Amino acid sequence: MKQLLILLACLFLSNMSFALPTKKVLVSLKPNERLRLGEYTSNFYADSYNFMCLLYDSETGKKTIIYNGIRKITANDIYIYYIDLDDFNKSIYEYTTDNGKYISIENEIYGPYEEIEYDANCCPKTIFGFTNTTYFNRHRFYFTQMGEEFIHDNDGTICKIGSFKSHYMSPNKMHECVVDISRRMVTIDNINYVLPIPVDVELGDHNPEICLFDDGTCYYENDYKYNGGALYCFYITPSEVKAIDTDVEFFDLDTHEIKARNNIHNYNEFADPHKFRYYLPGDVYSPEKGYYIFAYEFSLQDESKKHSFFxxxxxxxxxxxxxKYDYHCPVDAFYDNKSNSFRWVSFENDQIVMYNYSL
Structure with a gap:
């Protein structure tokens, strides 16, 4: 009897060590629904597991945004520019209905328009050292109405493409910037600042990029008329106008600091938690098809480096x-340090599911 109990205990401990992972259904797809181009993203860095995906109905052609298991919007077409996995209302996306095209920016909906043009690189603040002012000017976009092209600026003003805009407001409406028609002088809160731009340089005809911050400081950017790659950039404070050498420097829109480009780490868009990163598994590069299909491969370890997931x-x-565990390769896998577990997401029987394996 004693030997039998020892044997049963050993079998119990053996089963414990090879416990099966738990399963959670994230989304149940409707008939004819599938993941749109494999677009799926999740936030590995929040306490809770947040995710977002875009579904496509092969019968109706409509698309649906899924956010943390909730169907947020269904439309004829949807294009997502920016994802905030902590607050859906901060996301930026364009959608099309029978009435026209709309754009939702931080829960404010604009439209309908005939066409919309928005900077798709709005989520990273700096890329390869180039300042991306669209991150600050999130409500700035181009649209077409009755065949005419307009620009909706960050402060809510609308002007026709080609017309000169002189007045800009800070987001908190506490500061005003006026740009001279020469584009060489700006007036902020009634104080004039002359920009050190040589008189023999002909600037572009378009409006400069202006970021007037809530503290009354201002970032200014304009280019040469005949050399779009060369920029004149300045950071204007109450005490001085700081010139930015764009060959070796960039302006950080978050910290309001001029930084050296060599301080920028290699930028990898697939490491950005606010972008779609995953594609459905398939073949590698096919000369016959002429394009690449991204394939999955995961290699994970826990904090102790004693456990691994491949x-x-x-x-x-x-x-x-x-x-070995009889599961197909997931589209998403990560180590969750809060629960000390490996987690992965897969597609099974018209469902998007997440597995949790506690260590």
Missing amino acids: AKWDYNYILIDGK
Whole structure:
């Protein structure tokens, strides 16, 4: 009897060590629904597991935004520019209905328009050292109405493309900037600032990029008329006009500091949690098709470096601590340090599911 109890205990402990992961259904797809181009993103850095995906109905052609399992909007077409996994209302996306095109920016909806043009690179604040003013001017976009092209500026003003805009307001409406027609002088809160731009340089005909901040300071950017790659950039404070050498410097819109370009780490868009990063598994580069299909491959460890998780798109199982589990390669996998577990997301029987394997 004693030997039998020991044997049962050993079997119990053995089963404990190879416990199966728990499963949670994130989204149940309707008939004819599938993931649009494999577009799926999640936030690995929040306490809760947040995710967002775009579904496509092959029968109706309509698209649906799924946010944390909730169907947020269904439209004829949807294009997502910016994802905020902590607050859906801060996301930026364009959608099309039978009435026209709309754009939702921080829960404010504009439209309908005939066409909309928005800077798709609005989520990173700096890319390769170039300042991206659209991140600050999030409500700035171009649109077409009755065949005419207009610009909706960040302060809510609308002007026709080609017309000169002289007045700008800070988001808190506490400061005003006026740009002279020469584009060489700006007036902020009734104080004039002459920009050190040589008189023999002909600036572009378009309006300069202006970021007037809530503290009354201002970022100014304009280019040469005949050399769009060369920029004149300045950071204007109450005490001085700071010139920015764009060959070696950039302006950080978050900290309001001029920084050296060599301080920028290599930018990798696939490391940005606010962008779609994953594509459905498939073939690698095909000369016949002429394009690449991104394939999945995951190699994870826990904080102690004593546990491991491996998965590859062309294997029909995953490895956890060297043991095979009969699961196909996921589209998303990560180590969750709060629960000390490996988690991965897969597609099974018209469902998007998440597995949790506690260590």
